Amino acid sequence: MAFDFDVIARSLPYLWKGFRYTVELTAIAATGGIFFGTLLALARLSSVKPLALAAAGYVNLMRSIPLVLVIFWFFFLVPVLVQGITGAERPPQIGAERTAIITFIMFEAAYFCEIMRAGIQSIPKGQVYASYALGLTYGQTMRLVVLPQAFRNMIPVLLTQTVILFQDTSLVYVISATDFLGAASKVGQRDGRLVEMYTFVAVVYFVISVTLSHFVRRLQKRIAVIR
Amino acid sequence: MSASPPLPETILDVRDVSVAYGGHAVVRGLSFALRRGAIGCLLGPSGCGKTTVLRAIAGFEPVRSGEVRLKGEVVSAPARLVPPEKRRIGMVFQDYALFPHLTVAENVAFGLRGLARRERDARVAEFVESVGLAGHAHKYPHELSGGQQQRVALARALAPQPDLLLLDEPFSNLDIDLRERLGQDVREVIKRTDTTAVLVTHDQHEAFAIADEIGIMQDGRIEQWDTPYNLYHRPATRFIADFVGQGVLVPGAVLNGREVEIELGTLTGDIPRMCEIGCDRCGRGCQVDVLLRPDDIIHDDASALKAEVVRKAFRGADILYTLRLASGREVLALVPSHHNHAIGERIGIRLEADHIVAFPPAAGPDEARVAA
Numbered sequence: 028m029a030f031d032f033d034v035i036a037r038s039l040p041y042l043w044k045g046f047r048y049t050v051e052l053t054a055i056a057a058t059g060g061i062f063f064g065t066l067l068a069l070a071r072l073s074s075v076k077p078l079a080l081a082a083a084g085y086v087n088l089m090r091s092i093p094l095v096l097v098i099f100w101f102f103f104l105v106p107v108l109v110q111g112i113t114g115a116e117r118p119p120q121i122g123a124e125r126t127a128i129i130t131f132i133m134f135e136a137a138y139f140c141e142i143m144r145a146g147i148q149s150i151p152k153g154q155v156y157a158s159y160a161l162g163l164t165y166g167q168t169m170r171l172v173v174l175p176q177a178f179r180n181m182i183p184v185l186l187t188q189t190v191i192l193f194q195d196t197s198l199v200y201v202i203s204a205t206d207f208l209g210a211a212s213k214v215g216q217r218d219g220r221l222v223e224m225y226t227f228v229a230v231v232y233f234v235i236s237v238t239l240s241h242f243v244r245r246l247q248k249r250i251a252v253i254r
Numbered sequence: 255m256s257a258s259p260p261l262p263e264t265i266l267d268v269r270d271v272s273v274a275y276g277g278h279a280v281v282r283g284l285s286f287a288l289r290r291g292a293i294g295c296l297l298g299p300s301g302c303g304k305t306t307v308l309r310a311i312a313g314f315e316p317v318r319s320g321e322v323r324l325k326g327e328v329v330s331a332p333a334r335l336v337p338p339e340k341r342r343i344g345m346v347f348q349d350y351a352l353f354p355h356l357t358v359a360e361n362v363a364f365g366l367r368g369l370a371r372r373e374r375d376a377r378v379a380e381f382v383e384s385v386g387l388a389g390h391a392h393k394y395p396h397e398l399s400g401g402q403q404q405r406v407a408l409a410r411a412l413a414p415q416p417d418l419l420l421l422d423e424p425f426s427n428l429d430i431d432l433r434e435r436l437g438q439d440v441r442e443v444i445k446r447t448d449t450t451a452v453l454v455t456h457d458q459h460e461a462f463a464i465a466d467e468i469g470i471m472q473d474g475r476i477e478q479w480d481t482p483y484n485l486y487h488r489p490a491t492r493f494i495a496d497f498v499g500q501g502v503l504v505p506g507a508v509l510n511g512r513e514v515e516i517e518l519g520t521l522t523g524d525i526p527r528m529c530e531i532g533c534d535r536c537g538r539g540c541q542v543d544v545l546l547r548p549d550d551i552i553h554d555d556a557s558a559l560k561a562e563v564v565r566k567a568f569r570g571a572d573i574l575y576t577l578r579l580a581s582g583r584e585v586l587a588l589v590p591s592h593h594n595h596a597i598g599e600r601i602g603i604r605l606e607a608d609h610i611v612a613f614p615p616a617a618g619p620d621e622a623r624v625a626a
Binding site: 154158162167171176179 | 351
């Protein structure tokens with residue numbers, strides 16, 4: 028049987044759309060995940076016990092169930108939740124793409140929480156004492172002293188997690204969202220060229236992931252020197 | 255007759271403070287006070303509770319009983335704990351705790367967040383310069399040496415012009431050469447800014463170099479609060495005599511109110527009241543232990559009194575000899591190093607002490623020797 032890699036060139040605009048969605052989903056999920064993950068980490072480390080327990084419960088729940096399950100679960104759950112909040116007559120049509128964004132932010136927040144928690148705990152207690160002794164409040168201490176350092180120390184780990192996230196976003200395929208893999212899959216099924224399409228997708232994921240991982244390793248060395 | 259100038263106001267007043275972790279009391283009924291501009295020091299072996307006192311003054315540790323006052327205001331008491339950020343204190347930490355993601359200037363500016371930009375920049379420049387780091391303002395902490403980092407920590411703590419500066423073992427991470435020099439510099443900067451300060455250390459040289467008044471701590475209590483001179487020459491307890499400086503306790507017999515006879519001869523001077531603990535009065539025949547510092551024994555070839563060199567430690571200008579007396583008892587003598595004698599040699603010595611430090615005799619003979 029003959030391969031027809033020309034199918035890739037022909038469907039490039041459609042694939043590009045899917046790829047853009049993958050990158051967008053990765054970027055938004057990483058940003059949102061780090062933001063909420065940091066809040067979760069602060070909650071987990073809080074001296075207010077109920078807050079710490081609630082955050083720990085959420086994180087452990089998310090980390091204990093498979094991502095595919097969460098994607099399915101939220102796909103059906105989110106519309107119902109939105110209906111409950113807004114009081115609409117029937118569940119609103121949110122769409123697979125937007126559900127995926129919400130799901131990934133919530134799921135990744137749990138993983139980024141653990142990274143940020145480790146980052147915060149890696150900052151010596153003396154930094155906090157020094158900040159308090161200089162007259163700063165808890166909020167200022169976190170914002171100006173602890174989080175910038177925790178974030179800087181954890182950048183390599185955060186990026187590594189983001190590379191994993193970049194690959195995991197392909198799972199939105201299960202709710203028929205058209206990401207890069209979804210687009211390639213649709214083209215491949217339409218034209219009967221699945222092997223060519225999947226090969227192409229694999230090469231793209233490989234090149235991007237390897238490049239990013241290499242960049243992360245170099246960054247890690249630089250940060251280690253400064254620290 | 256003119257009235258004497260009023261004493262400076264009391265900045266720090268620690269009154270009968272106890273601190274406990276769980277059920278275990280770490281600091282018990284500790285009191286001291288400092289007037290404006292004074293540098294006080296808590297000196298003691300590790301585990302004596304000195305750092306806990308500092309943390310209680312800073313507000314990081316609640317007190318179980320007693321109170322801490324800053325400029326008259328109660329900031330710590332069993333039912334009251336003003337948070338550290340509201341105490342107007344400055345603190346220099348053992349590991350400096352500089353903010354690694356900020357430059358020297360940004361570190362120093364950190365406590366000046368309430369000031370207008372122009373004023374803040376001026377203050378930063380002033381304090382960076384006052385610790386001798388004028389050319390390093392834009393460097394990051396990891397680009398500086400340990401001594402320079404220490405100066406940044408001092409500038410950062412002093413820049414907000416705190417009511418009280420707290421220093422927690424600030425030199426223990428530096429090598430000994432640097433310690434002594436920096437100690438002098440730090441004292442000078444603190445004095446120039448008329449800051450009141452509390453230093454905590456286990457190193458008596460550091461304490462002597464910086465502090466005006468020193469409290470020697472043991473088991474969560476201050477054993478003696480005094481000037482460095484008095485701690486060395488008038489130790490109040492055997493523990494202080496042991497802890498401060500070098501010396502040996504030798505048994506002696508009181509001859510009268512001003513004379514004590516020991517193996518090396520007769521010491522003359524006021525006999526401190528300590529010997530009263532051991533006997534009803536310091537009358538003839540009362541047995542005491544007398545503290546002999548290495549500088550109380552003078553090398554004198556003409557002296558009839560001889561002692562055998564057992565050990566010697568060359569110290570540059572001096573040699574510290576450990577000498578064995580006829581009785582077998584060992585004493586220390588600090589001798590100019592050009593008097594270089596071999597181990598085993600018998601050398602002439604003479605007693606030359608202008609005051610007497612005596613304690614009730616120890617229970618066992620092992621306790622007679624202290625602080626080698």
